[in-house]
Amino acid sequence: MLHKNQQIVIDTLNIKVNKTPASRLEQTDFSNLAFGRTFSDHMFVADFEDGEWKNLQIMPYGDLPFSPAMSALHYGQAIFEGIKAYKLQNGDISIFRPLKNYERFNISAERMSMPAVPEDLFMQGMTQLIALDKNWVPGNEGQSLYIRPVMFATDPVLGVHASETYKFIILTGPSGAYYSKPLRVKIETHYARAAEGGVGYAKTAGNYGRALLPTKQAQKEGFDQLIWTDARDHGYIEESGTMNVMFVIDDVLITPSTRDTILDGVTRKSILQLAQSWGVKVEERRVTVEEVVKAAKEGTLQEAFGAGTAATVAHIAQIGYESEIYTLPEPLSRKFSNKVSKALSDIRYGITADEFGWNYIL
Numbered sequence: 001m002l003h004k005n006q007q008i009v010i011d012t013l014n015i016k017v018n019k020t021p022a023s024r025l026e027q028t029d030f031s032n033l034a035f036g037r038t039f040s041d042h043m044f045v046a047d048f049e050d051g052e053w054k055n056l057q058i059m060p061y062g063d064l065p066f067s068p069a070m071s072a073l074h075y076g077q078a079i080f081e082g083i084k085a086y087k088l089q090n091g092d093i094s095i096f097r098p099l100k101n102y103e104r105f106n107i108s109a110e111r112m113s114m115p116a117v118p119e120d121l122f123m124q125g126m127t128q129l130i131a132l133d134k135n136w137v138p139g140n141e142g143q144s145l146y147i148r149p150v151m152f153a154t155d156p157v158l159g160v161h162a163s164e165t166y167k168f169i170i171l172t173g174p175s176g177a178y179y180s181k182p183l184r185v186k187i188e189t190h191y192a193r194a195a196e197g198g199v200g201y202a203k204t205a206g207n208y209g210r211a212l213l214p215t216k217q218a219q220k221e222g223f224d225q226l227i228w229t230d231a232r233d234h235g236y237i238e239e240s241g242t243m244n245v246m247f248v249i250d251d252v253l254i255t256p257s258t259r260d261t262i263l264d265g266v267t268r269k270s271i272l273q274l275a276q277s278w279g280v281k282v283e284e285r286r287v288t289v290e291e292v293v294k295a296a297k298e299g300t301l302q303e304a305f306g307a308g309t310a311a312t313v314a315h316i317a318q319i320g321y322e323s324e325i326y327t328l329p330e331p332l333s334r335k336f337s338n339k340v341s342k343a344l345s346d347i348r349y350g351i352t353a354d355e356f357g358w359n360y361i362l
């Protein structure tokens with residue numbers, strides 16, 4: 001019998017499957033999984049040529065040949081997504097809200113002048129790949145299968161132009177439990193991650209490259225991450241590292257409203273929905289640096305955390321701003337962020353009922 005959200009893995013696209021003759025599963029140490037370094041046996045690959053997607057195939061994970069003139073390398077047409085699949089308590093495999101990532105992938109594609117990926121290609125590629133590599137979905141506490149769809153421009157031609165050819169690939173890999181110590185973050189007042197009219201809302205490679213130097217500098221000063229502020233006057237809070245950011249001030253959950261400088265996170269959306277369902281007062285609006293610093297000084301900043309697929313909830317222990325350090329209440333004592341982190345985890349692992357229909361069960 002099918003569950004309420006159970007999907008059937010279908011193949012209306014006739015994806016060619018070339019199975020590896022030598023699985024690496026046996027040699028993989030599932031008790032020691034460093035993020036992003038272990039890949040499952042297979043990957044899904046499709047090519048965009050002559051205005052259509054073709055050569056749909058699942059093949060052994062491995063290197064691909066590329067031209068040194070490949071336009072993604074020179075002009076940055078490269079987008080990606082980050083999704084997780086979980087082994088439920090009953091043994092089923094569930095992907096967390098993949099259609100939200102699918103929508104965001106095509107929002108990124110449009111901004112970067114890249115072709116849209118059809119929903120059946122994205123979803124059938126992903127579900128068939130995971131069904132084939134189902135033994136790679138780890139089952140220990142806190143573990144998951146990380147899913148990385150990526151698209152990049154492949155025209156082997158120099159000269160700035162929107163490429164006419166692209167590759168769409170889905171890779172997966174088991175990932176370990178995410179233990180993050182509470183973060184020390186610095187409110188950035190010089191560098192910017194994104195500007196109005198730019199590409200901040202797209203999950204495109206350059207947004208991550210440009211963040212590395214400022215992040216490295218903050219790390220030299222003893223911080224773990226940055227809180228990005230608006231590019232114009234650094235007066236508004238935007239995101240924290242590669243996460244959306246949330247605050248609890250006077251029992252109100254406050255988070256920057258999404259705009260073209262902010263990535264519209266799936267975790268953010270899910271946390272807001274849970275908070276609203278619990279009757280927590282939520283404000284999505286522009287958030288000033290001044291009000292957060294004032295609340296920290298006055299002791300009304302009860303909680304601050306980053307929200308994203310990797311950590312779900314990453315507590316912020318200290319905030320640095322203009323050479324002052326503000327220490328927030330002890331993370332273990334924080335009511336909302338601990339409750340929401342557990343609630344999301346319990347839904348993802350099928351421990352509690354999935355009332356919102358977020359689990360896409362294979």
Ligand SMILES: Cc1ncc(COP(=O)(O)O)c(C=O)c1O
Nearest residue numbers: 242243244263265266267308309
């Ligand atoms: C810049 C940025 N903001 C926010 C997020 C959080 O988004 P999500 O919850 O969809 O993982 C991510 C991670 O994908 C990110 O890279």
